[in-house]
Each structure stands twice: as structure tokens, then as C-alpha cells.
Amino acid sequence: MPTYAAILYSRDADWTAPEESSTMADYGAFSAVAGPAVTGGAALFPTSTATTVRVQGGKGGDVLTTDGPYAEAKEVLSGFFLLDAPDLDAAIRLAAQIPAAWDGGVELRPVIPMTG
Amino acid sequence: MTDAAQRLADVVRAEGRLVLATLARTTRSLSVAEDAVADAVETALLRWPRDGVPDQPRAWLTTVARNKALDALRREAARTGKEADAVRLAQLSAPDEPEPSAVRDDLLRLLFTCCHPALRLDAQVALALRTLCGLTTADVARLLLLPEATVAKRLTRAKQKIAVAGIPYRVPDAEELPARLDAVATVVHLLFTAGHSGGTTVVRPQLCDEAIRLGRLLVALLPDESSLQGLLALMLLTDARRATRTDEGGRLLTLAEQDRTSWDADAIAEGAALVQGALRRSRLAAGRFELQAAIAACHATATSVPGTDWADVVALYDALLRVEDTPVPVVRLNRAVAVGELAGPAAGLTALDAIAGLDRWHLWHACRAELLLRTGRQDLAVAAWERALDCAPSPPEAEFLRRRLAGTGAATHGDEPAAVVDHGPRGSQEQGA
Numbered sequence: 001m002p003t004y005a006a007i008l009y010s011r012d013a014d015w016t017a018p019e020e021s022s023t024m025a026d027y028g029a030f031s032a033v034a035g036p037a038v039t040g041g042a043a044l045f046p047t048s049t050a051t052t053v054r055v056q057g058g059k060g061g062d063v064l065t066t067d068g069p070y071a072e073a074k075e076v077l078s079g080f081f082l083l084d085a086p087d088l089d090a091a092i093r094l095a096a097q098i099p100a101a102w103d104g105g106v107e108l109r110p111v112i113p114m115t116g
Numbered sequence: 117m118t119d120a121a122q123r124l125a126d127v128v129r130a131e132g133r134l135v136l137a138t139l140a141r142t143t144r145s146l147s148v149a150e151d152a153v154a155d156a157v158e159t160a161l162l163r164w165p166r167d168g169v170p171d172q173p174r175a176w177l178t179t180v181a182r183n184k185a186l187d188a189l190r191r192e193a194a195r196t197g198k199e200a201d202a203v204r205l206a207q208l209s210a211p212d213e214p215e216p217s218a219v220r221d222d223l224l225r226l227l228f229t230c231c232h233p234a235l236r237l238d239a240q241v242a243l244a245l246r247t248l249c250g251l252t253t254a255d256v257a258r259l260l261l262l263p264e265a266t267v268a269k270r271l272t273r274a275k276q277k278i279a280v281a282g283i284p285y286r287v288p289d290a291e292e293l294p295a296r297l298d299a300v301a302t303v304v305h306l307l308f309t310a311g312h313s314g315g316t317t318v319v320r321p322q323l324c325d326e327a328i329r330l331g332r333l334l335v336a337l338l339p340d341e342s343s344l345q346g347l348l349a350l351m352l353l354t355d356a357r358r359a360t361r362t363d364e365g366g367r368l369l370t371l372a373e374q375d376r377t378s379w380d381a382d383a384i385a386e387g388a389a390l391v392q393g394a395l396r397r398s399r400l401a402a403g404r405f406e407l408q409a410a411i412a413a414c415h416a417t418a419t420s421v422p423g424t425d426w427a428d429v430v431a432l433y434d435a436l437l438r439v440e441d442t443p444v445p446v447v448r449l450n451r452a453v454a455v456g457e458l459a460g461p462a463a464g465l466t467a468l469d470a471i472a473g474l475d476r477w478h479l480w481h482a483c484r485a486e487l488l489l490r491t492g493r494q495d496l497a498v499a500a501w502e503r504a505l506d507c508a509p510s511p512p513e514a515e516f517l518r519r520r521l522a523g524t525g526a527a528t529h530g531d532e533p534a535a536v537v538d539h540g541p542r543g544s545q546e547q548g549a
Contacts, residue, residue: 002282087284088234089292110281 003111004091006081010104026099040082075104131174132250137222156181225285231300239274249326342398346405352387353412356380368516384416407436426458461490478507
């Protein structure tokens with residue numbers, strides 16, 4: 001069965017803050033509904049805590065560190081799930097139940113199977 | 117071309133898509149299926165001229181293509197040692213000859229795969245022509261007025277996405293079906309519209325033919341869907357006027373100028389019957405295709421422009437305006453033209469001027485020009501035609517506009533009816549491409 005990364009784009013929020021408790025409850029509900037289809041994932045702290053690292057001139061070059069996310073945007077990468085689904089239609093049905101899809105977007109990307 | 121080669125070309129064209137649809141299901145890979153069918157065709161090209169065309173060419177092609185696919189999958193399985201391929205092999209190895217109903221279902225599955233919303237619309241269009249119409253990549257490119265390399269790349273990317281992202285070969289569930297059907301109908305309609313209004317020539321007949329062929333396939337596969345009957349009717353009724361859209365020199369003719377006796381009576385009869393059936397089925401829930409087809413039927417069955425039931429046409433446009441997802445300004449423009457016929461040019465002009473946001477569209481200015489002329493405001497009409505020419509109309513339309521502009525000095529057309537260009541399929545032109 002293919003694995004999909006469901007990459008969550010949403011408003012830039014601190015999900016640990018008390019005012020996000022209802023959203024977190026929605027995520028809890030999604031996990032309960034999706035059950036074993038969810039094989040992994042993570043929620044991320046807001047982009048105000050992000051550090052972006054670039055190595056100038058390629059491998060071995062100077063390490064350039066900047067405060068903030070890789071790309072500034074209104075909606076930001078805020079977490080991801082790994083989903084097992086029999087096909088893209090099934091993955092889409094799951095993704096539509098992820099709260100980020102309701103006010104942002106969920107990008108589905110097939111995961112390259114690593115064998116051996 | 118030899119007889120056998122011609123026969124092969126015909127069989128491949130007619131049956132190739134069925135062979136491909138079956139193999140797409142059993143191999144679960146459009147690329148593997150396509151390569152296998154191409155190999156089978158190549159083999160047939162070598163053998164048939166020598167051994168004669170087999171009694172059942174499709175069964176022959178299916179068997180050969182299946183063996184080619186088996187070879188390809190065995191090689192792949194040996195290379196990767198994957199369990200999934202063993203399943204595909206087992207399915208392929210079953211030597212059953214698919215029942216006609218199974219072939220029909222395979223084609224339906226392939227249709228929904230090619231028109232999956234996870235694919236870009238331009239990829240859906242190219243895939244539909246390639247797999248469902250059975251055209252070569254070169255032919256698809258020619259029809260879409262694109263370089264062959266562009267189409268080849270588009271097809272490869274689409275097939276890769278189908279395979280890697282896991283776009284399934286299946287008919288959607290009942291709850292998903294309406295939205296997915298709409299996507300399929302949109303692709304077919306886009307093909308037809310492109311055939312009618314793209315490029316430097318007015319009509320590209322083969323593209324219209326392919327769209328109608330797909331429309332017939334849709335109606336045959338899903339006979340209870342009124343929107344699909346409406347779509348086919350719309351295409352037939354519009355296409356029935358194909359021959360009269362331009363004169364011998366390729367110049368656009370207005371609806372009033374067209375020779376109605378040259379319209380395709382069989383296509384009109386078929387289209388009108390489909391409209392009646394579609395409207396009966398959809399009742400008050402008629403969608404955009406049923407309504408647009410009903411409007412096309414009003415025009416196609418009328419004996420002349422003044423003899424058209426304009427009250428009916430205006431009422432149908434009103435209904436169309438209530439349907440969601442309609443490009444509203446365009447519908448209102450067409451409605452204003454109909455109002456001009458029903459209640460006179462001044463009323464039409466009022467309706468036209470009430471539409472906001474069409475200032476950059478040549479047809480809005482062109483329609484204003486015609487109505488202004490008929491209210492006796494020749495100076496304003498000339499200005500409106502000039503504005504229309506500034507809005508980048510297609511070459512045949514520009515030629516028409518210049519002709520109208522030149523003609524106004526010589527004669528007054530105060531009471532000439534319906535001098536606008538036949539706006540046939542443009543109702544939804546802005547939806548796609």
C-alpha cells in the first residue's frame with residue numbers, strides 16, 4: 001500500500017497555546033478517525049522559532065544561518081502526517097478530514113519506498 | 117497504404133482504446149499498457165500483410181499485448197523482486213477474454229483516471245485524446261496546436277503521476293460521482309470549444325469530431341446522466357452549423373447570413389431529441405449543459421432569426437444564470453443579445469450596458485456596435501467596433517469586425533436582425549484552456 005506524506009500548511013500558530021486547544025482537539029479527532037492509516041507525523045512550533053541553514057557555495061562552504069522559515073508566507077508548513085492509503089482517492093478522503101485542509105491546505109506527496 | 121495496413125489502422129483506431137483500457141486495469145500501469153499495445157500493433161504491422169488480417173483482430177491484439185505486458189512485468193519483477201508485481205502478473209496471466217460489459221467498465225475506469233482532478237486540466241485533455249480517442253502523440257500535438265515534444269512531456273508527466281501518486285483505475289462512489297462527472301464533461305467540452313474557436317482557422321473539424329465521439333461514449337457508458345446527454349446535444353447542435361459558419365473564403369458569417377438549409381438536419385434532429393430527454397430527466401435541476409443545449413436547439417430548429425423563439429431563449433438564459441459555476445458575464449452578454457431580438461435594440465443595449473467587467477472583451481464591444489447601429493447611432497457603433505478590434509480578437513474575428521466597420525459607411529442596417537457573429541459555443545469559452 002502506498003504511503004503518502006500529508007504536508008500541512010496553515011496559519012502560523014503556537015499549537016501548544018491554550019487558545020489552540022479546540023484545534024488540537026480537532027486533530028485528536030482526526031487521529032481517532034484515521035486510526036492505523038496514520039503511521040507517523042509531527043506538529044511544529046511556529047516559524048518564529050525556525051532557523052534556516054544554508055551552506056554557501058555548496059558542500060564544505062560557509063554555513064549561513066538566518067532567523068525564520070525557508071520561505072515567508074501567510075500560510076506556513078505547520079506539521080505533517082504519514083498516511084497509508086490504498087490509492088490517491090483514499091488519501092484525499094483522509095486529507096479532507098485534517099483540520100489544516102479546512103482553512104489552509106494539505107499537500108499529498110507519495111513517499112518513495114526504501115527497500116533493503 | 118495496403119489493404120491490411122489500412123484495415124490495421126482502422127482496427128487500432130477503433131479497438132485500440134478498448135485493448136488499452138483492459139490492459140490498464142490488469143497491469144495497473146498506463147505506461148506498461150501503452151507500450152504493450154504499441155508493441156502489439158508493431159507485430160501486427162509485420163504479420164498481417166503476410167499472414168492476412170485475423171478473424172477477430174481485437175482479440176488478437178489483446179492477446180499479443182497481454183503477452184508483451186507480461187514480459188515487461190516479469191522483467192521488472194525480476195529486477196525489483198517486488199510482491200506487488202507478482203499480484204499484477206497473476207491477474208494478467210488469467211487468459212480470460214473480457215466480456216463486452218467488462219470492456220465497457222474498463223473504459224469507464226480509464227475515463228475517470230484520465231480526467232482525475234489531481235491532474236492538470238491540460239494534461240487531462242492530452243490524456244483523453246491519447247488514450248480515449250486512441251490518437252498518436254503527434255496527432256494530439258497537431259490538434260492542440262502544440263509542439264510534439266511539449267505534448268510528449270505532458271503525457272509522460274501525467275502517466276508518471278498516475279503511477280506514482282496512485283491515481284486509481286475505478287469508477288467513483290455515488291457521493292463523489294457528480295463532481296467527477298462534471299470534470300469529465302468539462303474536458304470533453306473544452307476539446308469541442310477548442311475545436312471551434314482556437315487558432316487561426318474558425319473550426320478544427322477533427323477536434324470537434326473527437327469531442328463528439330467522446331460525448332457519445334459518455335452517453336453510452338452512463339445513459340442516466342442528463343448532463344452528459346445535454347453535453348452531447350450541445351455539441352451536435354453547434355456542430356450541425358459547422359459548414360455555414362464561414363463562407364468559401366473562410367470568413368465568419370453571422371447567424372442571419374448563414375444558409376439554414378445547409379445545416380446538418382440529422383445532427384439537429386438527434387441533438388433536439390437528446391435535449392428533450394435530458395430536460396425530462398433533469399426536470400427543474402437542469403445544469404449548464406442541458407440549458408446551453410436547449411438554447412442551441414432553439415436556434416437550430418428555428419426557420420429564421422426573426423422566427424426564433426426569443427422569449428424561450430431569454431428564459432433559458434435566465435435559468436442558466438441561476439446555475440452555479442456559469443461564467444456569468446458571458447451568459448449575461450448572450451442574454452442581452454437575445455433581449456435585443458425579443459424587445460428591440462434599445463432594450464438589448466440597456467441589458468448589455470448593465471454588465472460590468474467585459475470592457476476588455478471584443479465580443480461585448482462587437483455586440484454593442486450591432487445594437488447601436490440598429491438604434492441609429494452609427495457614430496457610436498463605429499467607435500465600439502474600433503474598441504472591439506483593440507481587444508485582440510482572433511484573426512477570423514478581426515477580419516469580420518473590419519468588414520462590419522467598412523460596411524457601415526456604405527449602407528444602413530437599421531432593421532437587420534441578429535447581426536452578431538454566431539456565438540455558438542462561446543458560452544463557456546472562458547472556463548478552460
